[in-house]
Amino acid sequence: MRPPPEPLHLIKQRRDRALAVLAEGVPYIRFMGITFDRRGDEVTAVLNYSEKLIGNPLLPALHGGATAGFMEVAAVIELGFHLLWDEVESGRLNADDLTPETLPRMPKTIDFNVDYLRAGLPRDAYARARVNRIGRRYASVHVEAWQDNRHRLFAQATGHFLMPSRDGS
Amino acid sequence: METAKDKAQKTMQFIASLPFSKALQMQPEEIGDGVAVISMPYAAELVGDPASGVIHGGAVSALMDTCGGAAVMSHPNAGAGTATIDLRIDYMRGATPGQRITARAECYHVTRSVAFVRAQAWDEDATRPVAAATGAFTFEQLPQDAS
Numbered sequence: 001m002r003p004p005p006e007p008l009h010l011i012k013q014r015r016d017r018a019l020a021v022l023a024e025g026v027p028y029i030r031f032m033g034i035t036f037d038r039r040g041d042e043v044t045a046v047l048n049y050s051e052k053l054i055g056n057p058l059l060p061a062l063h064g065g066a067t068a069g070f071m072e073v074a075a076v077i078e079l080g081f082h083l084l085w086d087e088v089e090s091g092r093l094n095a096d097d098l099t100p101e102t103l104p105r106m107p108k109t110i111d112f113n114v115d116y117l118r119a120g121l122p123r124d125a126y127a128r129a130r131v132n133r134i135g136r137r138y139a140s141v142h143v144e145a146w147q148d149n150r151h152r153l154f155a156q157a158t159g160h161f162l163m164p165s166r167d168g169s
Numbered sequence: 170m171e172t173a174k175d176k177a178q179k180t181m182q183f184i185a186s187l188p189f190s191k192a193l194q195m196q197p198e199e200i201g202d203g204v205a206v207i208s209m210p211y212a213a214e215l216v217g218d219p220a221s222g223v224i225h226g227g228a229v230s231a232l233m234d235t236c237g238g239a240a241v242m243s244h245p246n247a248g249a250g251t252a253t254i255d256l257r258i259d260y261m262r263g264a265t266p267g268q269r270i271t272a273r274a275e276c277y278h279v280t281r282s283v284a285f286v287r288a289q290a291w292d293e294d295a296t297r298p299v300a301a302a303t304g305a306f307t308f309e310q311l312p313q314d315a316s
Contacts, residue, residue: 028225031214052192055235056250063189064253065234069227100219109226113257 017095018088019043022080025100032066034073043081045074047125054122062120067145071127071157072112075141078129079107079161105164107139112159120154121147137163173245177201180242190235193228197239203276205239207232211267223263226300229270229290230258233302236274237286241306244276244284248309251284256304264299268292274302284308 019038023029033048047053047062047070055063083104087093127145134140143157171179181197184190184207193215199206209232217225234256241251264270274288288302 025219026225027214027216027219028227032227052188054188055190057186057188058250063187063231063234064238064256065193065227065231066189068230068234068256068258069225072225072227072230105220106218109260111257111259112226112230113255114230114253115255116253119252 014088014095015041015085017098018084019077019081021095021098021100021103022077022084022106025103028069029073032069032073034070036077041081041085043074043078043128045070045077045127045129047127049122049124051122059119060122062122062125064114064116067116067120067125067155068112068114068157070125071114071129071143071145071155072109072159074127074145075112075129075143075157075159076107076109076161078143079131079134079139079141082131082134083107107161107163110138110160110162112157114155114157116155118152118154123147125154126150135163139163173201176245176247177243180205180239183242184235184239187235189231193231195232195235198271200239200243203240203244204273205236205243206271206273207236207239208269208271210269211264216266218263221263222266224266224270226258226260229260229264229272229300230256230302232270232272233258233274233288233290233300234304236272237276237288237302237304237306240274240276240286240288241279241284241308244279244308246279246311247284248311251306251308254283254305254307256302258300258302260300261298264290264292265294268294270299276306279308281310282308 053066272290
């Protein structure tokens with residue numbers, strides 16, 4: 001007989017925990033005011049607006065460096081969640097036991113290329129990253145960022161990442 | 170007519186007044202003639218890898234972007250402000266925790282509407298860069314004065 005389906009709240013709890021643990025140990029993510037929304041394995045990074053993110057106060061517009069940092073965070077968390085997802089869903093890692101200290105090592109950015117398509121307005125911004133290629137050593141990730149309209153991007157980026165080695169070093 | 174010194178002074182003040190630059194405690198060191206040097210102290214709140222204490226790449230990226238913009242604004246032919254069109258950063262190594270990061274950007278070519286910039290960043294070891302960047306910025310020519 002088929003085993004009964006896993007209770008919904010346990011599935012959500014496990015996945016939310018895996019995502020939360022990736023971000024909660026990183027001071028820079030807190031400094032920027034970045035949070036994450038999850039639907040299944042799809043993650044949306046949210047840059048919660050604050051005045052300190054402004055570059056040009058005359059316009060005013062988000063600082064290009066804030067936009068770049070936000071998108072790099074979105075890319076790394078996407079990759080990290082991608083890696084963690086298989087471990088946690090298969091039961092090899094128990095999400096309840098995960099802490100920032102026991103987390104597997106995260107990918108390192110090799111390079112990051114940002115296109116600024118229009119000025120970032122002084123309000124919340126969103127980003128979604130797509131892993132286009134992931135191998136044993138290298139990964140390539142594309143990020144799209146928008147504000148009011150999902151199809152009117154204000155920035156896009158591509159980055160390459162060095163994957164952590166399997167023996168944990 | 171604005172002198173090169175006035176322009177450098179104005180750019181320094183403008184950079185120091187940007188809220189995000191202030192939040193990262195950026196300090197203009199030297200600006201003028203299409204070259205800018207800006208530094209930023211180590212800060213615990215900017216750490217990207219808690220295990221090593223290394224600053225997040227995004228903070229270095231912000232320093233590079235600001236420095237690139239400052240280099241463009243200080244170019245002798247530059248008119249009003251500038252905006253980044255694109256910026257690519259290569260991360261060579263993690264900046265040593267506790268050390269100040271200094272970026273130097275050079276606006277090495279301008280056309281009527283585009284400025285091309287390259288930049289590097291170091292921690293206190295000036296022999297090994299932590300990051301390098303190349304970028305394109307919008308450029309507005311200073312109106313030719315009649316004199």
